[in-house]
Amino acid sequence: MAQFETYRNCFKYVRFRREDGIVEMAIHRDGGTALWDFGLSGIHRELGDAFAAVASDPDCAVLIFTGTGQAFLTDIDVGDVTPDELKGCAFWDRIYREGKTLLQNLLDIEVPVVAAVNGNAFLHAELPLLSDIVLAADHARFADKFHFPIGVVPGDGVHVLWPMLLGPNRARYFLLTGEELAAEEAKRLGVVGEVMSPAELMPRAWALARQIALKPVLTRRYARVALIQDIKRRLLADLSHGLMLEGMAWVAMQNASSQ
Helix, strand or coil, X not given: CCCHHHHCCCCCCEEXXXXXXXXXXXXXXXXXCEEEECCCCCHHHHXXXXXXXXXXXXXXXXXXEEECCCCCEEEEEXXXXXXXXXXXXXXXXXXXXXXXXXXXXXXXXXXXXXXXXXCXXXXXXXXXXXXXXXXXXXXXXXXXXXXXXXXXXCCXXXXXXXXXXXXXXXXXXXXXXXXXXXXXXXXXXXXXXXXXXXXXXXXXXHHHHHHHHCCCHHXXXXXXXXXXXXXXXXXXXXXXXXXXXHHHHHHHHHHHHCC
16 A cells, blocks of 8 residues: 555656645646656656555545646647657557556546646546546636547547547537537536636635545545446446557558658
8 A cells, every 4th residue: 555655756747745634636747737748757657657656545535636837738748759669569559558557547546536627638638527526727628639630549538438428429529620618618518517717726626625535434435436437337348449449540640651
C-alpha cells in the first residue's frame, strides 16, 4: 500500500498536495498548462502510475483531479519520439499498453473523485469526465480535437465514454466533427455537474470533497465502486479493441505520409 509521502514527489508532470485526508492531483508542464507528451518519460506514461499510487493509498479519503494554468489539456508534445518511431508497431504497442493502464488505474481508485476542469479540455477530456463529480470553470470548453479531426481513430476510451454521456448519435457527431461544447452547454447535456467562475472552482471542489470525506470510510469507497461498475465493464469490453483500431490506422497514416 502506498503512503502519500512515498509518491507525492515521484512524478514530473503531476503535482500533489494533501489536506485532511483529501488528495489534490494536478497535471502540469513546468507549473503551467499540461502538454500531452507521449515520450518515454512523458505524462502519457506516468499519469497511469500516478493514478495507481493514489488507488493504493489507504489514507486517501477523496481525490480532486485538476489541471494547472488557464486550460486543462489542449496541446500535444511528441517528446523524445522520433518520426521513424511514430511509424512503427513498437511505439503503438507501448501506447496501447499505457492507454489501458491509464484508464484502468483511474477507475481502480476506490474513493470518490471530484474533477475541477480549469479550462479547455480538447484532448483526453474523458479523464476528468470519468470522475464522480465534475465541475467546470465557466470559460472551459470540451472537444476531441486530436483524434478524428487530425486523422486518428477515436478509440482510446472516448468511443466508450462520449456515447454514454451524449447518446450514440450526438456523440458520433461530436467525435467526427471536433465540435466544442461550452461549459454551460456541457452542463445542460449532463456532461458536467456545476459551472462557476475560475476563482470559485477549486474552493468548490474542496468544499465538496470535505463534505464527502465526512461519510464513513466504507460508504465512500463502496459508493465509488458501485457507481463506476458499469463504466468499468464497458471499458473492459471495448477499450482494447478501440486502441488496436486506433493504432492500426495511426501506423498506416504515418507510413502513407512518408511515401
